[in-house]
Amino acid sequence: MSGNQxxxxxxxxxxxxxxTSQPLTLAGLRGRPVFLHTFQLLCPGCIAQAIPQVQRIERVFAGSDxxxxxxxxxxxHHAAMSPVTLRAFLHxxxxxxxxxxxxxEEGSDIPVTMRRFGLRGTPSSVLIGRDGAILHHAFGVEEDLALGARIAMALSAPATELRSGSAEAEGCGAGRCEAPAMTGAA
Structure with missing residues (x-):
């Protein structure tokens, strides 16, 4: 992301x-880093590279949040990629x-999430930080080492307590958060 925005x-x-037994929302996952990957069943790059990479990520980061x-x-190819086909694929x-x-959505060939994230195609991935901010956006498959480092950095970021109030009231603003004044320092 450019600047500190x-x-x-x-x-x-x-x-x-x-x-999953219940629908997921990004708002409901705040406090956890999220690796979002997009794919299609008939996308050669997805099958040959992205899906195996996701399987490696599932294994390597299984013990993390x-x-x-x-x-x-x-x-x-909408008709060929039905939910029934997807269920078999996932299995x-x-x-x-x-x-x-x-x-x-009727009248659009591009699905809603793809449009919202501005994705160019599949495979694509988006790494989302604990605060819900987009940390990295990629089209295609990145090198495992680079992606693993990005995920590790997102995991190492402190889990901040999320409140329903304004971040400005908590000492945060201008792209940074200030620690409260120390009292009784040794």
Missing amino acids: AVLAPELAVSEWFN LQIIGVHTVFE EYRLRSPVGVDLS
Whole structure:
């Protein structure tokens, strides 16, 4: 992101969820870093590179509080990529993390979440910080080492207590947060 302007991630628009007992929202996941990856069943780069990378991320970061979310973002071959086909795909590729079907709107070939995030195609990924801000946005597959480092940095960021008040009232502003004055320092 340019400057120090944090851009909050827009909310997901999902018509159906897999691998989770209840729908997920980015607002509900505040306090945890989120790795959001988008894919299509018939995308060669997704099958050959992105899905295996997501499987590695699932294994490597299994003990952390990273939330991995897949979004099946269909912008072509709609009839071939139904939820029934997706369910079989998730089973065959053994993806364990939650996967949502990007919401389609009549009159648009580009699904809602894809438009909201400004994604250019699949595979794409977005790393979201504990505060809900977009930390990194990528089109295509990044090198494992670079992506792992980005995720590790997001995980190492302190989990801040989230309140329903204004951050300005808590000593935060101008892109930074000031610690309260020390009392009784040794």
